[in-house]
Amino acid sequence: MDLSIVIPCYNEGGSLDALFDACRNALASDISMEVVFVDNGSTDDSEEQLARLLSRPENQFGRLVSVGVNQGYGHGIMTGVRAARGDVIAWTHADLQTDPGDVVAAYRSCRTPLENGTVIVKGRRKGRGIFDTVFTAGMSLVASTILGQKLSDINAQPKIFHRSFLNDFTDAPEDFSLDAYFLYVARTKGIPIYEYPVIFADRQFGEAKGGGSLKGKVRIIRRTLAFLRKLRREIREGVR
Secondary structure, eight states: OOEEEEEEESSOGGGHHHHHHHHHHHOOTTSOEEEEEEEESOSSSHHHHHHHHHTSGGGTTEEEEEESSOOOHHHHHHHHHHHOOOSEEEEOOSSSSSOHHHHHHHHHHTHHHHHHTOOEEEEEEESOOHHHHHHHHHHHHHHHHHHTSOOOSTTOSOEEEEGGGGGTOOSOOSSTTHHHHHHHHHHHTTOOEEEEEEEOOOOOSSOOSSSSSHHHHHHHHHHHHHHHHHHHHHHHTTOO
16 A cells, blocks of 8 residues: 555544545545544544444545544554554644645655655645744744754644654654654654645634644643653663
8 A cells, every 4th residue: 555644533523524525535546545543532422423434435545543542642643653554654633724635745746755765754834823833933943952953843744754764763752742753753864854835724623632722832832842851861861
């Protein structure tokens, strides 16, 4: 299989019909692909909605992986990644702020180097407000300074890579620090990171799980800084 797209779903019941529509629209006849939906310990009706949608013949592209109790954003993604069958693996969000079609377009733009494992592709968000843009730039600068590697738009989706990268991507964090660790590992391994521009749309359904609100941004800042400092300490001590 050419491509697996991993989409973690945590309390996304209201967005799933639209998400499946977007996934169907992203299918391409020249790319063999699957979408791995991860029910990441949802407490709403996501499990029932996923089962309903996956039972439909037009949604044969999808598979379900379930996490019984939510253990974090990173845990859900890595559960889906480990279950993926594609030679190239991607992850993106279920909230449709970035379209699943962006994964396919970004994959096409670097298909040969992705299949050869010589590049990693990530999104670069466009169409954002000034506050969010400044916040992202600030977090990128802080993370780059702490880790000594140039990182930009860390939480932009999608992330796309050859499955061989998993050999180096060990001890992945289970929270929102996953994206930063992913890019840090790529930099330390000398793998070029290509940024593909994506439109970052407004969320139409439910509530943001990460940094959508000011409170969420503060929470992510604290968790990410704690992880980055821990990672830097482990690097200096030779643990990583």
